[in-house]
Amino acid sequence: MQTGRTNYARSGGVNIAYQEFGSGDTCLIVVPGWISNVEQFTSIPPLAAWVNHLSGFCRLILFDKRGTGLSDRVNESELPGMDQRAEDLLAVMEHAKIDRAAFFGLSEGGPLGIHFTATYPEKVSKLILFGSFAKWVRSEDYPYGLNEEGHLKTINYMAENWGGPVGLQLMAPSVKDDPEAQQYWASYLRHSASPSAAIALYRMNLDIDVRHCLKKIKKPVLLIHREGDKLVECGHSKFLKENIEGAKLLLTKGADHLPWFGINREELMAMQTFLLDGNVVSDKRLDKLNPEDIFAIYSIKDHIEKHFEEEITINSLSRQFGINDFKVKSGFKALFATPVINFLNQTRLNYSLRLLSDPRLTMSDIAEKVGYKHPNNFSTAFKRRYGVPPNKYRGELMQGKDPKQKKAF
Incomplete structure (x- = not known):
């Protein structure tokens, strides 16, 4: 997935960065945790695949809270x-x-989702809370999480180690020893906040307590929590279930806090079913795929969109992404309603339309740039797709006409 356009919403005197993906009647706004960067998520392959999955069935909004990522920075006093x-x-x-949306509150984003739902119920259709909590600091009347002393130790650790993969052993213990994961996680943190901002925002989170909002929540709520979550213990979500009327709790196996690591089918299907009111299109071919296979196929789609000019075969994709030929073919068609080779050819031909508007390029140049070794093969494929040969399309385009096509673009 390529990064989309970053837009800015004006809130008072502060600019809030956000991006939009997918389409459909269902809109889902992801409320991020502690820090984020809307243009860096593609640097984390599992996160990019997770975003791809969600945007495949809904209109998806990602944003950076003020003080983080690409949104305006604020002073500690503000x-x-x-x-x-x-x-x-x-x-x-x-x-x-957007008049009304469903919200996905991740970790520290959950309390904001709760507060927003209680304050502006007319703006919220549904609420999903993943690995979240109502209060961040343990107290006598809230026996979950770290006490204040424990959080201060975390702050000191961050101050000494910012720049490296801070917190990966808690956020995603399944990849904590993976050098690649360490590298992209450290980079993501650096792009999301400066050291002082990260610490100031963490300190601010010590005051989070939205327990007074829980009884006001009258919207459908889905709670998802991994039983072995190393950062936010699942007792937090059990407390939420007890105090939010009608809330449903799904406890799943695993220790990763971030939903795009250690993913499982149960979580993915629960979210989709919840958001679409049970109207999930089931394809038996997907039953043969585990979540890692599904995310690999999303990565294959991204790879094709970025490298379509290269020689690509089913076998080469299978080797590169560690998934067998059968799963590549059947899974891709099940997820995207087209065979993988058809998608490759469509991607190439769609790009050729842009190149044909450049009179400096010959047909051989264009054929080569979109991955065809022989111009004749390119011309044949183009005519089959659009109803006219590429040279005729270019001629009509240069004359300001609307090229007649057998099929819509």
Whole structure:
């Protein structure tokens, strides 16, 4: 997946960065955790695949909270409370022309999702909370999580180690020893916040307590939590279930805190079913795929879109992405409703339309740039797809005409 366009919503005097993916009647706004960067998620392959999966069945909005990522930085004396962050969310919705949406609150994004739902119920259709909590610091009346002393030790650790893969052993223990994961996680953190901003925002989170909002939640709520979560113990979500009327709790296996690591089919299907009111199109070919296979196929689609000019075969994709030929073919067609080779050819031909508007390029140049070794093969494929040969298409285009096509572009 290529990074989309970053838009900015104005909230008071602060610019809030967001991106939009996918389409459909269902809109899902992801409320990120502690820090984020909307243009860096593609640097984490599992995260990019997770975003790809969600945008495959809904309109998806990602945004950076003020003080993080590409949104405006703020002074420590101006750190936002829940009310301010809720107004930022409203600004994003207004700028994106969204009247009502479902929300996915991840970790520290969950309390903001809870506060927003309680404050602006008319703006919320449903709420998903993943690995989240109502209160961040353990107390006598809330026996979950770290006490204040434990959090201060975490802050000291961050101050000494920022720049490296801080917290990966808690966020995603399944990949904590993977050098590639360490590298892209450290880079993602650096792009998401400066050391002082990261620490200031963490300190701010020590004040989070939205327990007073829980009884006000009257929307459908789905809670998902890994039983072995190393960062936020599952007792937090059990507390939420007990105090949010009608909330459903799905406890799954695993220790990773971030949903795009250690993914499992149960979580993916639960989210999709919840958001689409049970109207999930089931394809038996997908039953033969585990979540890692599904995410690999999304990565294959991204690879084709970025490298379509190269020689690509089913066998080469199978070797590169560690998934057998049968799964590549059947899984790709099940997920994207077209055979993988058809998608490759369509991607090449769609790009050729742009090149044909450049009179400096010969047909041989264009054929080569879109991955055809022989211009005749390119011309044959183009005519089959669009109803006219490419040279005739170019001629009509240069005359300002609308080229007649057998099929819509």
